[in-house]
Amino acid sequence: MIPVSFDYVRATSVADAVAALVAGGEDAKVLAGGQSLMPVLRLRMAAPTVVIDCSRVTEMQGITDAGDSVVIGAGTTHHEVMNNPLINEHTPLLAMATATVADPAIRHRGTLGGALAHADPAGDLPAVALALDAVMTVVGPQGSRDIPAAELFTDYFTTSMAEDEILVSIRVPKLGPGWGYHYEKFQRTAQGWAIVGVAAAVQRNNGTINQARVGLTNMGPGPVRASSVEQALTNAAATAESVAAAAQSATDGTRATSDLHAAADYREHLARVMTERAVAKAAGI
Numbered sequence: 001m002i003p004v005s006f007d008y009v010r011a012t013s014v015a016d017a018v019a020a021l022v023a024g025g026e027d028a029k030v031l032a033g034g035q036s037l038m039p040v041l042r043l044r045m046a047a048p049t050v051v052i053d054c055s056r057v058t059e060m061q062g063i064t065d066a067g068d069s070v071v072i073g074a075g076t077t078h079h080e081v082m083n084n085p086l087i088n089e090h091t092p093l094l095a096m097a098t099a100t101v102a103d104p105a106i107r108h109r110g111t112l113g114g115a116l117a118h119a120d121p122a123g124d125l126p127a128v129a130l131a132l133d134a135v136m137t138v139v140g141p142q143g144s145r146d147i148p149a150a151e152l153f154t155d156y157f158t159t160s161m162a163e164d165e166i167l168v169s170i171r172v173p174k175l176g177p178g179w180g181y182h183y184e185k186f187q188r189t190a191q192g193w194a195i196v197g198v199a200a201a202v203q204r205n206n207g208t209i210n211q212a213r214v215g216l217t218n219m220g221p222g223p224v225r226a227s228s229v230e231q232a233l234t235n236a237a238a239t240a241e242s243v244a245a246a247a248q249s250a251t252d253g254t255r256a257t258s259d260l261h262a263a264a265d266y267r268e269h270l271a272r273v274m275t276e277r278a279v280a281k282a283a284g285i
Contacts, residue, residue: 032114074113093181131215140165153222184278200278247276
């Protein structure tokens with residue numbers, strides 16, 4: 001199909017983009033890599049009056065070392081994220097999950113900020129941001145503010161960002177030594193959306209799991225933190241038996257849905273099985 005007619009604005013700065021967004025009102029859309037927005041426009045699932053292109057805003061590009069965290073510009077592509085030395089050294093879980101996103105063509109155009117702001121419950125990266133306690137910096141006409149990942153995703157394709165705010169950067173804390181990571185994904189095709197995904201980060205000391213962080217993909221209207229699993233694993237023995245027992249609570253607090261790809265009870269089964277696998281691999285068991 002052909003999109004409806006809209007005005008196009010190429011922003012040159014964050015301030016420029018925010019001004020255009022305010023002027024466009026509730027019918028304005030922000031374009032980053034366009035890998036989610038363009039199909040939506042072509043299907044006429046959205047009919048914006050103006051599209052604001054932020055792909056050349058340098059303030060939203062790049063990856064920097066901020067001491068205790070890594071700061072990633074919202075306009076940084078998936079390809080750049082998964083191949084960046086800082087990411088692979090300090091937050092490898094993000095690189096692992098990003099490598100499972102779609103195909104190389106999509107990863108060269110799609111952006112981390114776009115994926116998070118789009119808030120697709122089947123998207124891989126929101127669960128990773130949640131598990132890693134990432135913090136999003138957004139800018140609007142009133143200035144900038146930080147939104148923790150736990151407060152960003154509010155419903156299907158919905159975030160707590162205001163309509164006149166733009167996601168500018170993502171700050172991911174460094175977890176330090178002793179942590180292992182793994183992203184486990186089940187999909188119908190190699191390049192498909194996750195039917196269920198599990199992001200796991202585990203800190204192990206000798207034979208004990210000190211703490212664990214587990215985020216679930218496509219187990220509700222947004223990413224879900226598997227808090228019951230995390231609690232069960234805290235100071236638990238780093239054994240296959242303890243991980244298997246903890247994984248049985250992976251569906252606590254989730255709201256799995258049925259669709260063309262999977263029934264809710266099948267998703268719940270997958271979440272338990274895949275949580276066990278992801279945690280075990282992250283813990284080196």
